[in-house]
Amino acid sequence: MRSNPSDYEMVAPGSLDAVVSLLANEPGVWLPIAGGTDMMVQYAAGKLAARKLVSIWNLPELRRIEVAAGEIRIGAGCTYTDLRGHEVVGREFPLVASAARWTGGVANQNRGTIGGNIVNASPAADSLPALLVYDAELILVSVRGQRRLPYASFHVGYKKTVLAQDELVQTVCLPRRFSGYFNHARKVGARNAQAISKVCIAALGRLENGVLEDVRIALGSVAPVPLRLTETEQAVRGKPIDSDLLLLARRATAAEIRPIDDIRSTVRYRTAVAGNLVAEFLNRLNSAQKSAESGGGKDVLARWNRLPVDEAMSAILPCCGSSAWAQRMVARRPLGDESAVLAASDETWRNLTRSDWIEAFNSHPRIGESRAAHSPPAQSVEWSAQEQRNVADADAAAKVALANANREYERRFNRIFIVCATGKSTLEILGILRRRLKHNAEAELHEAAEEQRQIIEIRLRKWLQG
Ligand SMILES: Cc1cc2nc3c(=O)[nH]c(=O)nc-3n(C[C@H](O)[C@H](O)[C@H](O)COP(=O)(O)OP(=O)(O)OC[C@H]3O[C@@H](n4cnc5c(N)ncnc54)[C@H](O)[C@@H]3O)c2cc1C
Numbered sequence: 286m287r288s289n290p291s292d293y294e295m296v297a298p299g300s301l302d303a304v305v306s307l308l309a310n311e312p313g314v315w316l317p318i319a320g321g322t323d324m325m326v327q328y329a330a331g332k333l334a335a336r337k338l339v340s341i342w343n344l345p346e347l348r349r350i351e352v353a354a355g356e357i358r359i360g361a362g363c364t365y366t367d368l369r370g371h372e373v374v375g376r377e378f379p380l381v382a383s384a385a386r387w388t389g390g391v392a393n394q395n396r397g398t399i400g401g402n403i404v405n406a407s408p409a410a411d412s413l414p415a416l417l418v419y420d421a422e423l424i425l426v427s428v429r430g431q432r433r434l435p436y437a438s439f440h441v442g443y444k445k446t447v448l449a450q451d452e453l454v455q456t457v458c459l460p461r462r463f464s465g466y467f468n469h470a471r472k473v474g475a476r477n478a479q480a481i482s483k484v485c486i487a488a489l490g491r492l493e494n495g496v497l498e499d500v501r502i503a504l505g506s507v508a509p510v511p512l513r514l515t516e517t518e519q520a521v522r523g524k525p526i527d528s529d530l531l532l533l534a535r536r537a538t539a540a541e542i543r544p545i546d547d548i549r550s551t552v553r554y555r556t557a558v559a560g561n562l563v564a565e566f567l568n569r570l571n572s573a574q575k576s577a578e579s580g581g582g583k584d585v586l587a588r589w590n591r592l593p594v595d596e597a598m599s600a601i602l603p604c605c606g607s608s609a610w611a612q613r614m615v616a617r618r619p620l621g622d623e624s625a626v627l628a629a630s631d632e633t634w635r636n637l638t639r640s641d642w643i644e645a646f647n648s649h650p651r652i653g654e655s656r657a658a659h660s661p662p663a664q665s666v667e668w669s670a671q672e673q674r675n676v677a678d679a680d681a682a683a684k685v686a687l688a689n690a691n692r693e694y695e696r697r698f699n700r701i702f703i704v705c706a707t708g709k710s711t712l713e714i715l716g717i718l719r720r721r722l723k724h725n726a727e728a729e730l731h732e733a734a735e736e737q738r739q740i741i742e743i744r745l746r747k748w749l750q751g
Pocket residue numbers: 316317318319320321322323324325326341361362387388389390393396397398399400401402403404405409410411412452453454455477478479480481482
């Protein structure tokens with residue numbers, strides 16, 4: 286049924302005290318509205334049951350970020366734009382900052398709030414796995430006072446929470462004790478921004494003396510609530526990262542998650558993707574550790590930071606293939622360490638134009654071939670060969686199938702197919718290619734860009750090793 290604006294009443298009392306008094310006086314009658322990005326969708330679909338709305342948008346008590354010695358306190362009314370721009374959030378809680386970058390487009394990031402994401406309680410919400418792995422705590426407020434609880438106990442079932450009718454989420458507290466951890470986030474959707482996740486991961490890990498000293502993994506869209514994989518963590522903790530551990534991690538993940546079939550995906554697909562995401566995280570943690578042990582690329586970086594502009598551009602260009610990307614990376618010098626390089630690269634890559642993206646795509650040979658359309662630098666050719674090692678070893682039938690699928694892709698999208706081939710078998714790549722042939726042009730461009738972002742990350746790590 287269509288909604289009629291005159292059926293609704295909205296007030297904006299302007300202070301936290303006044304809002305909680307209103308909620309207490311008529312429990313269940315007034316519904317808080319923050320940025321309205323979820324509620325407007327419900328309204329447009331005729332599914333917004335509450336008729337009386339109380340605005341909490343821009344309440345000063347909910348819109349600040351306090352940095353204390355032991356924790357950072359984020360007001361529930363902070364928007365994704367607030368989170369993206371906050372220096373301590375970006376440095377110490379990069380998984381929150383990445384989720385903020387991925388949540389919808391710019392307009393949505395200017396309105397959508399972290400409190401709204403939490404209370405809307407979608408199992409697919411992007412920021413919630415990050416809150417789980419950082420051990421977030423929530424401060425809830427009502428006329429009865431405040432109560433503080435672990436975020437992990439907030440969701441009690443599909444779209445069910447422990448929030449009372451007269452309560453608001455006031456603050457999200459993040460303990461500042463994860464600085465030595467490797468952070469990893471990834472969203473698998475039709476594309477990164479503006480799409481609800483099919484599966485997303487936020488994970489932290491630390492290796493000591495070659496074994497997983499601590500690991501914290503959470504997934505979205507694999508259960509009725511955002512899920513911390515405590516059993517999988519338990520199974521892998523204390524062990525070295527090798528092929529046996531990756532197998533164990535995939536099995537433990539499949540046993541722990543509870544995905545469903547819905548319009549966005551299937552149980553089978555989500556289970557496979559969840560296992561891949563956990564294995565990918567562990568692989569990345571392992572290579573980050575190896576890179577840190579060999580000096581984290583500090584020598585290469587120190588030299589590059591001092592090179593003249595032209596030489597610095599030529600040195601870094603093979604990692605990406607886009608000259609605009611190389612130019613902007615050079616403009617961001619000096620970069621202090623590997624994580625600063627990767628963060629600068631991600632930010633730069635996402636803000637390039639489509640033609641810059643296409644320039645980078647064209648620096649690769651077709652998957653299964655060795656020559657690119659344009660002549661890339663020798664280093665890029667060598668890396669492409671390493672990345673496609675498994676495909677080069679494939680049998681003749683698989684190579685023919687891949688060549689045919691490549692041609693179909695190019696006819697459909699008018700450009701080369703891009704996939705992060707490192708560690709993937711020919712059959713896996715063929716499956717991905719065939720799935721992506723069903724995309725519309727916009728969704729496919731964004732998926733290709735995400736694959737290229739991963740290729741750049743892997744190449745940057747290699748480049749820093751010298
Ligand atoms: C185009 C578009 C793209 C999107 N893309 C993504 C995406 O990629 N990833 C993703 O995770 N989400 C996405 N979303 C969903 C949405 O933007 C987020 O969930 C957002 O964080 C909701 O915040 P809000 O302030 O707009 O909430 P509102 O719509 O104002 O409120 C949502 C719910 O939370 C309650 N609420 C809000 N704040 C509080 C509070 N402080 N205390 C108690 N209750 C509260 C409201 O009563 C309501 O029930 C998208 C939405 C749109 C429209």
